[in-house]
Amino acid sequence: MGNGRYCLKGACKRVLSNGDTLTLPKTVAEFLGDELLLFPNILFNKRFKYLYLFNEEGFEKFADAYLGSLDVYNSATLNAYERSVDAVYQASICVRKDSRNRIVIPKDLRKHAELERVVYLTAAKNVFKIWAEHQFEMRNADTA
Numbered sequence: 001m002g003n004g005r006y007c008l009k010g011a012c013k014r015v016l017s018n019g020d021t022l023t024l025p026k027t028v029a030e031f032l033g034d035e036l037l038l039f040p041n042i043l044f045n046k047r048f049k050y051l052y053l054f055n056e057e058g059f060e061k062f063a064d065a066y067l068g069s070l071d072v073y074n075s076a077t078l079n080a081y082e083r084s085v086d087a088v089y090q091a092s093i094c095v096r097k098d099s100r101n102r103i104v105i106p107k108d109l110r111k112h113a114e115l116e117r118v119v120y121l122t123a124a125k126n127v128f129k130i131w132a133e134h135q136f137e138m139r140n141a142d143t144a
Helices: 026-032 056-068 075-091 107-112 133-143
Strands: 012-015 021-023 035-040 050-054 093-096 102-104 118-124 127-132
Touching: 035 056, 035 107, 050 056, 093 102, 118 133, 127 133
Parallel strands: none
Antiparallel strands: 012 118, 021 102, 035 050, 035 093, 050 127, 118 127
């Protein structure tokens, strides 16, 4: 697997068709494959709401990186990690990309991430993030 950052430069602005359907850029769709996982940002910076999007291999790398970021020298930390990964699996939704590189984002995930008509897609290594326009602008204002 390559690096998702190389198939998407910067942020990609998209419009959700029918209020729930995201058309992925061709390079992103090819990178991810057909079977995808979506889940809400419930582990990290909870100030910003967005969705993670990746394939199974990307999820495994993400989980490994998360584990590597923890101090797992005691059972309490390991148990906390396991509960976090379980929470991600439980909150994850499998979606299938169609032949036109579109995915339907379920209503509960759209509500969590406050997605409306305009969204932004960003890449970081093996994971992509789907942002509501106002969340993306707020994040960029904080980093400026």
